[in-house]
Amino acid sequence: MIKVVVSGALGKMGLESCKAVANADGLLLVGAVDHQGIGDCIGPLIGRPDVDVTLSGNLEEVLLYQKPDVLIDFTRPGAVQGNIELALKHGVRPVVGTTGMSTQEIEHFTALAQSKKIGGLIAPNFAIGALLMMKFAAEAAKYFPNVEIIELHHDQKVDAPSGTALKTAEIITSVRGNRPQGMPSEFEKIQGVRGGNYEGMRIHSVRLPGLVAHQEVILGDIGQTLTIRHDSISRESFMPGLIMAVRKVVNLEHLVYGLENLLFQN
Template identity: 55%
Template sequence: MRGKMNPIHIVVAGATGRMGRETVKMITREKHLKLTGAVARSRKGEDVGTVIGLGELGVTLTDSLESALEAGQPHVLIDLTTPETVKRHMELAIDAGVRPVVGTTGLTEEEIKDLDRKCRERDLGGIIAPNFAVGAVLMMAFASKAAKYLPDVEIIEMHHDQKLDAPSGTAMKTAELISREREEKKQGHPEEKEILDGARGGYRQGFRIHSVRLPGLVAHQEVLFGGPGQLLTLRHDSMNRESFMPGVKLAVEEVMNRTGLIYGLENLMEL
């Protein structure tokens, strides 16, 4: 972490979205962080603080990440946009010598490898976090441990109805961690038949992932492990987006001291 006289300068892309608003608020509360740029698709030319209800912050919204990076001269880009734009935004940041901290999922393994290479070439750190909630990261770590002993598992993830990707990045990361700890095992009856296509959810290494999208939800996940005469349920619930802010803050602080692209907040924690 930088000292009081040398705050970490940050540009936020997606600054007027629900996560972006909480992130801007968090930055303004922390003395060692400083907002120097804000990107959004609308309200160009307006003060970001006025738009989100904080009062004037002296940072004008722009719809161009390139101009925000040039004008803001940040150390870190926090990108909270969409899967369609995140790769381009990360490339722009890395080319400008700016460390990306990304809360948007949807990148392929090959894209992540390519971005990691670009970070290392520029001696920069970068972080992609499928979930910034510390409790969700712990849930994923516990699921990984449980899979060694209870290999029959299903994942149910539940999010608000405006989420663009399914399954969620958290569910996919959980599935990845579980897959490292168990051999592939096709679950359910061998003659099982889906009466309605998709009723059994997405398939991953023999187990299933189910996605629920409803208004009123924020971000929730259950990992269910079954065994003879027993059921283990691991569940995490984010009631509001403030729950993600300690993880965002941790990522911003840690990315200053890392090289290469890190995937998953658990890699910044002592788990």
């Protein structure tokens, strides 16, 4: 039985995570951490009144008392870094969906996990369809190297562009390199209207109520375009990938960035 604690348990992704863990075979929800609802029972909130787990505001206390195998973190930039440090300090494998960390921070945690021989995962996206979208986009970029990315999320998301968009751009860049696109003489009449420039390709971020998580990769060549799109209609779409990650990290001795490195491994 894999014992799991969820940090950020009362957030939208946190509640879905608690529910998914409670309903998964071979997994046991032993802790739920959030800065709200302290002392409440998480069970009724996820439709499982039989789950007797009390919300705590102190992650380290929960890790020490429950001794979980895995920490799932869906908190926010600025908080997630300390949570990962605590998890690794106490020999707990982090599975992190919180985005907004810098490359340097990810490299730091990768090295720390390696030194402790503790498995873990930091993933911009847990939707398997989104991972396939990135894989297909990278393959298409071999033949269509002119690319723009449009990512669309709910208006409560604090970081832009999304971690998925950045990961997609990184993967495409590994195929096509730094390639300037468009007219060298183009100019913006409204600053930022052409989006962010990543190695020559443009990334555009949309934030609106009613959205969950969506992304288009548009590739163009003479006389034709190719659009690869993924839509997460509900947060349930992230749960199969999340549960797969929890099961796989217990057998790792290093930290992995990107769920595709577990999904597409030989």
